[in-house]
Amino acid sequence: MFADRAKIYIKSGKGGDGHVSFRREKYVPNGGPDGGDGGDGGSVILQVDDGLNTLTDFRHIRKYSAQNGEEGGKKNCRGKNGQDLIIKIPYGTVVKEAESGKVIVDMSGDNRRVTLLNGGKGGKGNQHYATSTMQVPKYAQPGQPAKEFELLLELKVIADVGLVGFPNVGKSTFLARVTNARPKIANYHFTTLNPNLGVVDLDDAKGFVIADIPGLIEGASEGVGLGYEFLRHIERTKVLIHIVDAASTEERDPIEDIYAINKELNAYNPEIAMRPQVIAANKIDMLYENEVLTKIKDEFEPKGIKVFPISAISGQGVRELLYHVNNLLEQLDDKPIIFEQEYFPEFHLADNEPYTVSYNEKDNEYVVEGPRIEKMLGYTNLESEKGFTFFQNFLKENGILAELEQLGIQEGDTVRMYGLAFDYYK
Incomplete structure (x- = not known):
């Protein structure tokens, strides 16, 4: 798996x-x-x-x-x-x-x-x-x-281009045609449960890596289905090819599908939804009228999203689509998308163990406790002058002596730390 x-x-x-x-x-x-x-x-x-x-x-x-x-x-x-x-x-x-x-x-x-x-x-x-x-x-x-x-x-897969769309719109068939990838193809939902990668080789062009992201469904950004498992693989891609079933073989409206998928992308990460998109109106070999294609173009091309009628099975229109995508990539930064560091382990783990300083009114003594204190007592020889001085400096440098003074400690008062009692003197 x-x-x-x-x-x-x-x-x-x-x-x-x-x-x-x-x-x-x-x-x-x-x-x-x-x-x-x-x-x-x-x-x-x-x-x-x-x-x-x-x-x-x-x-x-x-x-x-x-x-x-x-x-x-x-x-x-x-x-x-x-x-x-x-x-x-x-x-x-x-x-x-x-x-x-x-x-x-x-x-x-x-x-x-x-x-x-x-x-x-x-x-x-x-x-x-x-x-x-x-x-x-x-x-x-x-x-x-x-x-x-x-x-x-x-x-998160490393790919220049991501294929997105609902299940059964022909993404796996498209990937198999344009690359050397051999994804499993069958007519049921969530056929593709693993992201499939392939390399697109173009004559007189650099080419690019393309990823077939498993079929999204509405609610994917909220974790419905396997939403989160799939959406994270789109995060590195620079261009999205949005494949829709122009022939509506499953009686779905391709325009509504495009808006539904973009809504999920925006809900998951608005930055991804802003990346360049191309619409591949697939299954035109099963389309008997051009009215649907005209509607898709009229809806999205005024918004700057190019629509390409294609057939992933016959290859019709695929070449034009790939060269257009390649041109889009050439206009973008060719550096891979790498996530910046936000958490620094050595900084967060250094001296961040808690301690408490309190006054025990019943026993009339001040109590200092916490993992850091216990560790320090465990490996410091308090019977030696140098060891005791070292421990005093630790208490001062970590603000423990200052907290004792804020609680009103006076010279001669008792400070207890894990069974050990000390008389306080400045």
């Missing part, structure tokens, strides 16, 4: 902790610190694989984690770096942050390999903390934590 949308969870590797150790050699009773640094955690990398054309694999495996860095060792031995995780995706995949839906990267154009999450840096061993006043440091720096979040992957 064709899959063009998937949600996955990714996590970079945690940095290895720095090591605490001291030289223990014969005849060297008071050896200095020799704890090694931790290794860096692995990064999460996205890479285009031209052999992939669906996101099916991501429906079976949803969690992806890079390797953690190893802890430092004795004798200044540095921990081994964690292996990077390379996730292979199809060309044309738009990567979004799942909750906000904002674009992180569009894996199109020159974006073929992108580091999405950097692994945590390894912590420094205690060898780095020896000073003239503290020659036996008993603490080391912890490795930076892993970073994680959910991604939404959306595959």
Whole structure:
């Protein structure tokens, strides 16, 4: 089954902790610190694989984690770096942050390999903390934590021209005639459930890539049927060929069909509805009078939309249509449509974990809580002077001391953090 949308969870590797150790050699009773640094955690990398054309694999495996860095060792031995995780995706995949839906990267154009999450840096061993006043440091720096979040992957086909129209108007037949694509063709609704791509080769012209977008129905922009699944594939196309059944073989009014489809395009994305359109009035081999064609031309050509009577089966009128479309494309920017970045993972994930500062009237103490505080307490040696100073600076730089003062804390008051109690002094 064709899959063009998937949600996955990714996590970079945690940095290895720095090591605490001291030289223990014969005849060297008071050896200095020799704890090694931790290794860096692995990064999460996205890479285009031209052999992939669906996101099916991501429906079976949803969690992806890079390797953690190893802890430092004795004798200044540095921990081994964690292996990077390379996730292979199809060309044309738009990567979004799942909750906000904002674009992180569009894996199109020159974006073929992108580091999405950097692994945590390894912590420094205690060898780095020896000073003239503290020659036996008993603490080391912890490795930076892993970073994680959910991604939404959306595959949007790369094509210059999109075929739109109701089911059974002859889009697949048209694509099969003008390109080397071989779409499945049958007389029932939603025959085409996958976007089909083909290359149009023209004599003395550049040619272009064309996509048969599965048949739209009214309400598609609201998700009726498979609306959203189909409409996203039109977003990159620069010109739309709107195919209608001029012979009304299913007793549909072609003019009403054109307005209905344009209404869905506008509701989904007004920018798409503003792109150049060409109307292909198909099935003229089954048309016994030209009155319908005249009505279609009178309705749309005054609005700047050219109408071409064609037969996708016999090929009548197709050549003229293709050269007109090619001329339209030559007037437009030839750069591919690439979605701009809206979400920056490293910025959003940095230091954004919440904390709370409150006053417990019952116990007459101030309470500071939150994931960031808990992590800091977990890897800081508060028994050392340097470690305690480091923790105080953390509280100051993150505005926690300022919030305590706003609550009215006085010197000598108690501050509690996850079971640890401190006396407050400026």
